[in-house]
Amino acid sequence: MIHADLAAAAAYTTPPLWRVLTKSGYFVGLCGAIGSTVTYVAAVRPALRAPQTEEADAVVLRRRTASYLAWAGVVLLVAGYFQLAARVARAGKGMPFGDALAPGRIADFLRAPAAKDAWVAQGTLCTVQNVALVMASLALVSLFVGAVRRHVDAIALTALPLSIAVTLVGAIPATTPDVDRATSLLFGQAHIISGTVWLGGLAVLVGLAGARRQLGENAGLLWADIWRRFSLVALICVAAVMISGLWMSWKHVGSIGQLWTTTYGLFLLVKILLVLGMVVAGAVNQFWLMPRITLARQADEKASLLHLTLRHFPRVVWAEIALGVGVLGIVPFLSGSARQPGSAAPVATGSVLAVGAALGLTLIASLYITAKASDALARRQAPATP
Secondary structure, three states: OHHHHHHHHHHOOOOOHHHHHHHHHHHHHHHHHHHHHHHHHHHHHHHHOOOOOOHHHHHHHHHHHHHHHHHHHHHHHHHHHHHHHHHHHHHOOOOOHHHHOOHHHHHHHHHOOOOOOOOOOHHHHHHHHHHHHHHHHHHHHHHHOHHHHOOHHHHHHHHHHHHHHHHHHHOOOOOOOOHHHHHHHHHHHHHHHHHHHHHHHHHHHHHHHOOHHHOOOOHHHHHHHHHHHHHHHHHHHHHHHHHHHHHHHHHHOOOOOHHHHOHHHHHHHHHHHHHHHHHHHHHHHHHHHHHHHHHHHHOOOHHHHHHHHHHHHHHHHHHHHHHHHHHHHHHHHOOOOOOOOOOOOOOOOHHHHHHHHHHHHHHHHHHHHHHHHHHHHHOOOOOOOO
16 A cells, blocks of 8 residues: 555646636636626626615725626636646647737647547537637726726626636536546536636625725625525535535545655545535534624624624635635646546446435535534524613
8 A cells, every 4th residue: 555655646636827827827717707707796796786785885895806706707718828828738638828829829729630539529519618708808998988987797697607617618528528527527627617707706705895994884784694695605615525525536536645645645635625624614604603793783783793704704714815825826737637547437337426425415415414513503593781
């Protein structure tokens, strides 16, 4: 067993710097585009339309959201170009990354014919993916124009499916996959989309909370609603990240010991610890801050509510974002597997899927109980004051 672990560690190849930067940058772009649009549509927009929201506060947050979305479009466009060049470099078998940046090299890659056993050319899939990326980016970048900012709702609803299509289309294989590979692709996309919504959503909300000096004294009610709505989104994302993460860890790690005896395993272990740190920070918000926010709302303590929603809550969220940035930095190093070179990856059998389903249902049940426990704490009446 020790010799197998050493062989796996020796087979691991550290990715070059350009690969680390382009892949991390690409996921930053996805976090900005997918996370911000999903969070705006699912949490911010409904709260801004609530009857108790003051129009002045809604105007401030819509304007700030438009700026954030516009810059997210710029980041996605730039990161997408460098990611495409990195893909060309990897396909070129030793091609320097600097050469892959040339438009001619990219055009040759996109026009390359399909392989003999492929149902479609890889370049065609890549073209469709990047068309979706450019369309999503342009939709978001258009929010730099003052006249377009009035239609931020429509722009967000347009960019949202296009941004998700960027990663979904990019995962489509050029060859027909078997059931096991198709399952892995589905779990991989669930991991990416839920992770980008989670981290990107936290980032956009912290950015919006920076406008607290421009908001009125009743903004605490608005932000209590925003945090409440996003907490539900985050719980769904946590469930998807952990279930898909368990599947991918099972596929790439042969035993628990490989988490600290192989290079790949060590990077995966660091990622797991960072994600668990994000979960703990989220639990602090769910069990400590959300009940206090609800109690302050019930008692109509405007100053306390404003302080909790726009001071305390963002501080914990900043900790989650810092851990999430660490996760993005680790992702490029998770290439390959911790398994011994030449060994076949495990295949999902009926019993394995049954155990996985049981674990997934247990995790979902635990998160449901977490939400209910938080609600129960929030329903406790504030102690009477003389």
